[in-house]
Structures are given as C-alpha cells and as structure tokens.
Amino acid sequence: MVEAGRRKAVENHRGRPPSMADVAALAGVSAQTVSRVVNGSRNVDPETQDRVERAMRMINYQPNSAARALATGRNKMIGIISFDLEAYGNARALQAIVARAQSHDYSVDVVTVKHSNEGDIAKAFQRLRRQNVDGIIVNQAQVLDSFLSLPTGVPVVVVDGDIEHRYRGVQTDHAAGSAIAVRHLLDLGHETVWHLAGPNLSIPARRRAEAWLAALNDADRPVPQVLYGDWTAASGYEVGREMARIPEMTAVFAANDQMALGLMRALHEAGRSVPGDVSIVGFDNIPESGYFLPPLTTIDQDFEAIGRESVELLMAQLAGTDTPEARGVTTITPRIVVRSSTTRRARPPSDASPRGSAPRS
Amino acid sequence: MVEAGRRKAVENHRGRPPSMADVAALAGVSAQTVSRVVNGSRNVDPETQDRVERAMRMINYQPNSAARALATGRNKMIGIISFDLEAYGNARALQAIVARAQSHDYSVDVVTVKHSNEGDIAKAFQRLRRQNVDGIIVNQAQVLDSFLSLPTGVPVVVVDGDIEHRYRGVQTDHAAGSAIAVRHLLDLGHETVWHLAGPNLSIPARRRAEAWLAALNDADRPVPQVLYGDWTAASGYEVGREMARIPEMTAVFAANDQMALGLMRALHEAGRSVPGDVSIVGFDNIPESGYFLPPLTTIDQDFEAIGRESVELLMAQLAGTDTPEARGVTTITPRIVVRSSTTRRARPPSDASPRGSAPRS
C-alpha cells in the first residue's frame, strides 16, 4: 500500500514520470504557466505560482532535462576531461571543479582518458559533444596543443595546458613555485639545487624544470643534470638510489611530493640523512606530506582556486560576458610550506674546503 | 577561409549543428533510414548504409543525445554519487567506475556530496533524476540506509553501503581483510592488537572495527580500547601521541594507510621504533605506503574489481537480466601486502629470554 502510493507519486497514469502537462492539469493552468513557474519567470500571479508549486510537490514533479535541452539547445551540463585520478592533484582539481559547477546548478559529465594521445583525447571530445555539454574543461592536459584545434563548437577551458593555444586557461604558477623552492634552498646556504623532474610529456613538469633552471641561472649557480621520474614514489625511489651516490648533492627540488617520498627512502637506505645531509623540497603539499619522516617542506597548490577559476571562466563564456579576444590565462600563485626536510647546509661553501666539484654523470 | 570551412562542417544553414534531416537530405534517404544506420539496424541495404555514412562524415554529424533521450526515455548515462575525492579510495573507485562505464558507452554524471547527511544525499539523487540518468551508483555511502528508500525510479547500486537495504551492492570484504591483518600480527607473537579506527559514521570503518574485535575474540585475546581517527594522517598523529604512551602496546591495526602514517610519526617522535617496538598494519595499500619509513604492511583493496562489478551489476539491471529478487551483495576479497612495518614481537610473552631482537629500519 505504501509501495503503491510511492509508485503513484513517481509515475502518472501513462506509466511515465509526471510531466508539465500533469502538473498543469492538476493546478488548472496551462503547461506554459508551469514552465514559467519552474523557470522563475516574474510575470506570474503569486497565487497561481503557489497553486502550481503545490501541484508539483503533490505529484513529485521533476523537470525533464532532455526535453529542456532539446527545446533550448542548452543542457546545464559541462564536460570534464581528466587523466589518471590516482594522481592526487588530478583528483583534487576534479573535486573542486565538480563542486563549483554544482554551485552553478550545472551537472558534470566526466570522461577519463588513460593515455593522453591525440586519438583518445579526440574521442573524449566527441563523446562530450554527443552528450550535448555546454562547455568543456580539460584537466591537466599532458599533451601539446595540437588536439586543441579540434572543432568542438563549445567553449573550452584548459587547466595547466599549453599557454600558446586559442582557449582560455587556468594554471598554477609553476614557475613562481619552483623559483620559491630553489630560492629557499639557496638561502639556506646550499651551493646549488638538484632537480628530480616529472615526466617530460607533462606540461607542469616541464614548467617546473624550466623554472628551476632559470632560478639557478639567475643566482649564477652550477646546473646539475636533471633526473626524471614519472610522478610516482616508486620512480622517486629508483632515481633516488642513483642520486644517493652523489656526495656533493646537498639539496634537491622534487617535482612532486610522492617522488620526494621515494627519494627520502632511498637516501635513508643509503645512510644519508634528511635534512642533515640532504635538504628536500617537494611540490603539491599532499595531506600526507606533513607526516613523512621528516615532514616535507613543499609547495602548496591552491586546488580550490583552480576549480573556482576554471568554472567561472567557463560560465563567463557561456553567459557571453567573456570577450572572445581575451585569450588570457588565469594564474594561481602557490606558496611554500616550510617543514623539517630542509635545513641550513652543514658545511658552508665559503671556506677553504672544495666547493661543489660540480655535476656529474 | 579555413575557419569558414570549419564552421560549415559544424553548423548547417540554420546555424545549428547538423541533424539527421541534414544527413538524410544529403544522402537522399529519409531521416528514419539515417536513424537505422546510426543505431546499427540490420535491415539496411549495404549500399544505402555506405551512402549515409559518407554523408555523416561529410558534414561531421553527431547524434543529439537529448533528442534521443526524449524519444526513447533512455539516456546512456549513469549517475555517480561520491564523497570526498581527496580520499584515495574514493578517487580510485570513481576512476574505475568511470572507465568501466565508458567501455559500455555510457556517460557518467558525477555528483559530489560534502556531508553525508540525508538532506544532501537526497538532493544528489534529485539532481541525478533531473538529468535523466538511467541508473545510479552510490560510492562509499557513509550513512545508514534510511535515504536508500527514496523513490528514485531507476536502478541503484551501492558500493560499501549498508548490507541491509533493498538495493544491489558491491563491497570489499572489510571483515576478511581485517581478520587477515589481526591474524598476521597475532601470528607474529603479539599478545593482542590495538585498533586505530576510522570515523564511526563510516560503514567500512565500522566493519573493520567489528572484524578486528571478532578476530581478537576468536583468538581469545584481551581487547584493548578502540581509538578513533578521521582517516587523515593528522588524526593518526594526534591519536598516535596518546598511543605512544601505552608501553604494553606492541601491535596496531590502523583502519587506513594515512592514519598509519601519522601514527608512525608519533611513535617515532616518542622514541618507539617501528617495527622494533610496535608493529603496524594499514589498510588500502595507497601507492605511497611502500615508501614510508618503514614501508607499510597493509591490506590491498581491489578497486578495479569494485568498479567492474558495480557497473556490471547496474548494466544487468538496465538490461533486465538481473532479477529484482536477487538482492545480493557482491563481495571483493582483499589481500595482505607484507612489508617492513611488522615483525615478530621482540619480547615474547611466554619464555624469559628475548628471541630474535628484531631488525630495525
């Protein structure tokens, strides 16, 4: 009986969910008036509005978004193309974007892409276009911008993508973050700073590596060879075992916290203490990094800001308040979080002892 | 000119994307025949099919999913309700679900819920219903099952939810995993095992705590007081500072890896070595856990299986091949990954002499 009542509330006599026509019949008005109430049109008599709203509640009416989309051409839905969600940064950015979109009453169609080759990304775009999304946010595109010339027909915002393309973008200021990290280590008296980089395909990884190089050049320091990981702790550990054999290495800037963790373990196993012998700075400020041994000094990215800005940029384009000529990129500035993995260099470079018999193999 | 050509390919003369009618006109057939080609109907002359396909490619036709949804009542879209994506397990499960749904050519509408109170979840359901999703997967519902009696009108699959409800479910066998963890520690000679639990609101947390208790009772061991964290490393650290003051504590089962990390740091600061003085087992096997100091013994969850099973269960219901009476829950068995954070108890409870003064780091 209760069950029957519940069914009744969800389906009308035609065995389908209630439509505007059902509401209209119940409230004694036309379907158009129901539509006006649903969409908050101003020109509705308060009493009529009340009657319609009561009728909607009575049969538990929900607007049909497909019909609305068909009639208006808009869907109140944005698409997100995202890569590996196991990566903390990607998941965080996705979370922030979804939350922000919801606050605008937009739904989110998420497409994940395993490999960031052009074919897979083109397929992702096509899938989203079929779903009639109103706009697309590409989260952390790890490829060059060639795919971005695909005709999508909808506004696109790119997060941490290549700056040279024709779409709106949002990005963390990787260069500023890297510069702060390098500066921090140099200020602690280290002769130079080594770099454990992310995969060269990744645009953020390249930006961080370039900024590290620039910061060393600015300070007129020797530039050690770059070593590459793939963002994982495992790769940090592998590369770290090689790095541990370099005696003159006293400071490392790792391109993310996971690789820093792997590096720390490798150094620990090699008997080199952090920060006693080697100071380390990470990037991302993952929630665990404050509890590593030792707690990691790192660069904090503001993912909330990335979500906020990317959605707002898309909304502005949807509303037409964003001029097409404004191809700018919104930049989010990161900040350093100093913990215990960095310290003043034990043997200062100024005195008689050999100073940094520079790079190596 | 190129630009104009591109526009032409995306829009027809009416300033809208090309429709079936446009394809039909170009191919010299009716719209219905185009529909048949698009949907792979068998009763189409190969030559006609070829002509239609060529026409579609020529004007870059994409079916309009809103119109299809309106006409058929199906949307090729499933909804996912997910909680905090910063939590590794949630992000992993989401990733797996999305990937699996895509392989069925279903799109995914993701709704995130900040607080798992009934109101917010009801809103999430409503939002998905408005978007006309064909089915819903609730990822890691952290509440009791009262909300699950909401009339949704579509099939629902619950991941790690309460087993007592009327929907299909998929879950990791938290009980089995916890039992393995406790058994592992007892087998190493520990008198009993302490438990650092997740928040009591969480169903997986409660299951793990209950299974820990049952395992101790089965082995007829004393049951220490449960201590609660909130899944974060920070909470593990806070609780850990208290735990470090309990001298008789030699083994801890932490309900996830992050809390285990915080606990390890607290013990380290208190001068108690892991695993020398205290052995620790975590849960989840996050990618970083193999690089903690020491590498963490933990219970590995098969998130791929969770994604696979939950989507398949939903697809079966959509296809009608799942009988409504079959209200069972698919269970995924986890496995232990033994690393260095656990070792044989240094001072065995029975004899006098210390046997095997455990290795360190």
Added chain:
DNA sequence: CCGTGTCGTGTTAGCGCAAACATGGCTGCG
C-alpha cells in the same frame, strides 16, 4: 498464380519543454 512472408524504406506522430505570438483584462494618462 495467388497468398503469405520478408526486406528495405518511407510516413506519421509524439516524447516534454520553451520561444514566439495571441488574448483579454486592467491601469494610467491626456
């Protein structure tokens, strides 16, 4: 040679909604 299928295709109608236009009652102002 005519019924009965089957196959390829066309025609019609309607899914639920909102844009555009129509209508009729009322207000306000010269």
Added chain:
DNA sequence: CGCAGCCATGTTTGCGCTAACACGACACGG
C-alpha cells in the same frame, strides 16, 4: 472617456529523434 501599454495567461509550433505502422517489391510454396 478612450486608447496605449502592461500584465497574467493561453495557444501554437518545433527542437531532433525513434516507435509504430504503412507500403511496395520480391521470394517461395502449395
């Protein structure tokens, strides 16, 4: 007092697609 203008509401139409049915051509068996 009469007409312009506005307000609340109704009517018509079509968004793009597919279910259901219609239709002609041809095949085959009795």
